[in-house]
Amino acid sequence: MTALDVAFAAAGVVASASGLLAVTTRHVVHAALWLVVCLGSVAGCYLVLGAEFVALVQLLVYVGAVVVLVLFALMLTRAPIGPNPDISTSPLHRVLAAFLAAGVTTLVAAALLPLAGPARRRAGTATGDLASALFGTWVWPFEILSVLLLLALVAALAVSRMADRQGPDAAQTLAESAGDPVGKPLAEMAGRPTAQSAGELPAQPAGERA
């Protein structure tokens, strides 16, 4: 056991524990904040394993941008202070989720545990190696992924524009969920979702979690 092993184990434990808390908590915003802790400690794991650049990008992109965007969207739509019974799931779903988790864990453990021998060599990944792999060997998957993201972006814009043209009802629903950052949260500030928002808005937080 070296100091690096201990650091890796600690980061891993924090990551698993915060991940579990993110899924089990009934407070929507707390779930997002636990996700921050989880992603941050995964960055710590990368750092301990010698992939410094990957760890920093993980921090910059996931903690600094993606979760901030998630929190922004949550607070813009509905994020009451206190537990939210809406985001609870049925016992059947829980059992299914537990089975799935157990299956994935077994699969990953079966694949990785035989590889974990006593030999430890942490060479560290130089940023240059990473770049030549990313823009050499893996350049096509990389580019196709960025085209996919671009497509999603354009499609999202197209969907919102189409709703605008369909009529005042659809446009209003969309404007309430996305376009009007000032008017909407005022009603929900005291921590209770209004009947209107609970009924009409596309349930994005719940949908993401399901």
Added chain:
Amino acid sequence: MSQPIEVTLRALAVLVAFLVLPLLVGQTEHKVMAHMQGRLGPMYAGGFHGWAQLVADGVKFVQKEDITPAAADRWVFRVAPAVALVPYLVALAAIPLSPHLVAAAAPGSAVFVLAVTAVGILGTLMAGWASANKYSLLGAMRAAAQLLSYELPMVLAVASVCLAAGSLSLTGIAGAWSPWWLLWQLPGAVVFLVSAVAELQRPPFDMPVADSEIVFGAYTEYTGLRFAFFLLSEYAGIVVMSLLFAVLYLGGWHGAFSDVLGWLWTLLKGFAVAVLVIWLRVAWPRLREDQLQRLAWLVLVPLALGQLALTGLWVVTTA
């Protein structure tokens, strides 16, 4: 020197710098603003030109009652100031004052500083949401929208400098710096400065805390020491961004007698940038939210992309 003692000493040095430099910038702001507006500024605390004004302010903040609103989410509300403050402390450790004077030398320190300061925004968001106050939530919304928009041009501008130097480490970047960069990287420098002021939510980009519209944004419900932490994080942010600008664009320790006085050059250049940031506050009125987004997406992002293309072209053709 044995390693634990050295690490402790380095950490202590960063902590001292973190507690002293923001106060220095704060006092400078008092005085510079006052003289630009034809006033004297603080004159009594401590005797000579009110030098101890901010120390007195700190003592006042400590004495105040620490109130958590009844409807607030207590845990998030209490942790938020620390989340806003600590990233700047960590970032300060990675900024070199001279090639040998850096608390924590990291191979990717330019990315490190950007990544760590990006975490600080979570503190504002947490504070705004957990306060259970409509002004706070509005302030947090504005802060999140603003910081997300201005992070992109900032990262692009820094990427251009990294490309020009062929290094991701701040020490390497300042080492590769030459006076020609002042012209070559000028668009990137302007983009970086504007984005930095916007990230710090300083006037003219202080929409998130606009006191005449939404009281004080995400910090409305905070009192005493926790409020002081938010103020300190703003000034620590000025210190970090000014030093970063000095190292990236002004050559850091390059100057006369740079072998001996390199650290002083970095500090002086950083201080000059800090004065510029203060000057911007006095000179410009607050932007409106739509003007702010327009500036980020229609001016700064294209400018930063153009700078990146220019740097790339030059590096490739001269390599």
